[in-house]
Amino acid sequence: MSPSQTLLEKLWKAHTVLQRDDGTSLLWVDRHLVHEGSHHAFAKLAARNQKVSEPGLTFAVVDHYAPTRAGTLDPDISRMIRTLGDNARAHGIQLFDLKDPEQGIVHVIGPELGLTLPGVQVNCGDSHTSTHGAFGALAFGVGATEVAHILATQTVWQTRPRTMRITVEGTLGEGVTAKDMALHWIAKLGADGARGHAIEYAGSAVRNLSMQGRMTLCNLSIEGGARLGLVAPDEVTFAYLEGRRYAPKGDNWTRAVEDWAQLNSDPDAAFDREEHLDAKDIAPTVTWGTSPEEALPITGKVPDPNQYDASKRAAMRASLEYMDLTPGTPLTSIPVDQIFIGSCTNGRIEDLRMAAKVLAGRRARVPGLVSPGSARIKRQAEEEGLARIFTEAGLEWVAAGCSMCVGMNGDRVDAGKRCASSTNRNFKGRQGRGSRTHLMSPAMAAAAAVTGHLTDVRPLLEGRL
Numbered sequence: 452m453s454p455s456q457t458l459l460e461k462l463w464k465a466h467t468v469l470q471r472d473d474g475t476s477l478l479w480v481d482r483h484l485v486h487e488g489s490h491h492a493f494a495k496l497a498a499r500n501q502k503v504s505e506p507g508l509t510f511a512v513v514d515h516y517a518p519t520r521a522g523t524l525d526p527d528i529s530r531m532i533r534t535l536g537d538n539a540r541a542h543g544i545q546l547f548d549l550k551d552p553e554q555g556i557v558h559v560i561g562p563e564l565g566l567t568l569p570g571v572q573v574n575c576g577d578s579h580t581s582t583h584g585a586f587g588a589l590a591f592g593v594g595a596t597e598v599a600h601i602l603a604t605q606t607v608w609q610t611r612p613r614t615m616r617i618t619v620e621g622t623l624g625e626g627v628t629a630k631d632m633a634l635h636w637i638a639k640l641g642a643d644g645a646r647g648h649a650i651e652y653a654g655s656a657v658r659n660l661s662m663q664g665r666m667t668l669c670n671l672s673i674e675g676g677a678r679l680g681l682v683a684p685d686e687v688t689f690a691y692l693e694g695r696r697y698a699p700k701g702d703n704w705t706r707a708v709e710d711w712a713q714l715n716s717d718p719d720a721a722f723d724r725e726e727h728l729d730a731k732d733i734a735p736t737v738t739w740g741t742s743p744e745e746a747l748p749i750t751g752k753v754p755d756p757n758q759y760d761a762s763k764r765a766a767m768r769a770s771l772e773y774m775d776l777t778p779g780t781p782l783t784s785i786p787v788d789q790i791f792i793g794s795c796t797n798g799r800i801e802d803l804r805m806a807a808k809v810l811a812g813r814r815a816r817v818p819g820l821v822s823p824g825s826a827r828i829k830r831q832a833e834e835e836g837l838a839r840i841f842t843e844a845g846l847e848w849v850a851a852g853c854s855m856c857v858g859m860n861g862d863r864v865d866a867g868k869r870c871a872s873s874t875n876r877n878f879k880g881r882q883g884r885g886s887r888t889h890l891m892s893p894a895m896a897a898a899a900a901v902t903g904h905l906t907d908v909r910p911l912l913e914g915r916l
């Protein structure tokens with residue numbers, strides 16, 4: 452009998468083509484996803500006169516620069532989009548461009564198309580590739596040099612991360628979501644709390660999450676310093692994938708599900724680290740600073756650096772200054788200028804449903820943008836009447852893409868403005884030079900839209916506000 456293994460160890464072994472003496476493994480890549488940022492890698496390939504070795508396993512997606520409104524494109528933006536298309540056509544790669552009915556953010560459409568499956572290795576030149584781990588896929592972001600290596604060989608050299616398990620037991624309260632679970636653990640362990648580790652999420656609170664919630668959780672693994680996130684596949688995973696365009700069909704489906712059901716950590720497998728959380732301790736959480744770890748329950752106050760460890764004070768003061776916040780201010784008194792709902796973190800149908808539940812029959816006091824994660828989600832939200840709820844509330848309903856998560860397509864937050872955002876990064880200038888970002892769930896962003904300041908969504912959901 453082989454010794455007990457964690458899910459990561461099983462996946463790693465299954466993809467190892469060869470191992471170097473220093474412990475680095477050459478891994479086989481089953482799905483290589485490329486977005487506009489791949490142009491450096493394609494240029495490297497061209498300079499060496501190399502071809503893409505597995506064009507059938509490579510998929511190109513326009514997302515970072517995707518315009519979300521009609522109108523003339525900035526020449527630099529259209530050049531980025533055109534370059535991706537040219538590279539895809541030159542190498543015979545399937546392209547999901549702006550006109551494709553399946554267009555969207557790479558980490559949203561991979562799962563929607565059934566390209567992301569349990570047990571496969573997914574790589575992309577993008578840190579939030581960790582999202583796909585929600586399916587029990589070995590999925591991690593790589594840099595430009597590695598993208599070129601994968602294009603040329605369909606393999607990547609990688610050191611195996613250490614293993615870590617975060618177990619969350621219990622039931623999340625009303626209005627508390629996977630986003631809050633993620634911000635909660637990152638606040639507790641720190642933005643590099645999981646550095647060098649692959650996190651497997653387990654426990655009843657994780658099992659009870661939908662695939663959308665699991666994707667949100669795995670997406671944010673990176674913001675806590677982890678290399679990747681994983682959730683062992685189960686019935687919820689299989690139900691999500693069945694019938695998807697690239698998912699196995701017929702007998703292959705039946706056989707695949709039998710195999711996938713084996714993809715879990717053995718009961719007595721040892722992890723390098725274990726963390727345990729209780730779902731009932733998790734409140735709707737918002738960030739107040741410029742790192743995802745600078746997060747607190749919405750019922751809290753802007754922290755006073757003097758009450759924290761000396762090693763933290765300088766960074767906290769810098770965050771407070773950038774965010775223009777005073778210690779002791781209740782978080783719910785912080786006014787916002789605008790809101791954004793979207794991104795690969797929280798731009799899926801369930802996220803939009805939650806936000807719409809808060810906004811239904813209400814008016815937003817501040818402007819805001821709602822950008823679905825994909826064209827498919829956009830159609831679904833329109834059919835379900837969610838889009839109408841957003842526009843009737845006074846928010847702008849736009850096309851799919853990374854949009855205001857990173858502002859590369861021109862959807863930016865102006866300098867000095869404060870945005871309640873369903874995204875994953877609140878770094879200085881992330882949503883535009885001088886912009887101030889408060890991260891939260893889509894429901895919480897919707898609540899902030901209704902009141903014009905950071906707000907606990909729970910009374911709104913209960914109809915008490």
Ligand SMILES: CC(C)[C@H](C(=O)O)[C@@H](O)C(=O)O
Pocket residue numbers: 488515576577578579592857
């Ligand atoms: C532009 C891209 C490479 C980047 C990433 O790696 O994640 C972006 O998607 C982000 O979220 O910051």
Ligand code: SF4
Pocket residue numbers: 514515556558577579794795796852853856857874875
């Ligand atoms: S939506 Fe944001 S986090 Fe996700 S890939 Fe795009 S820029 Fe990165």
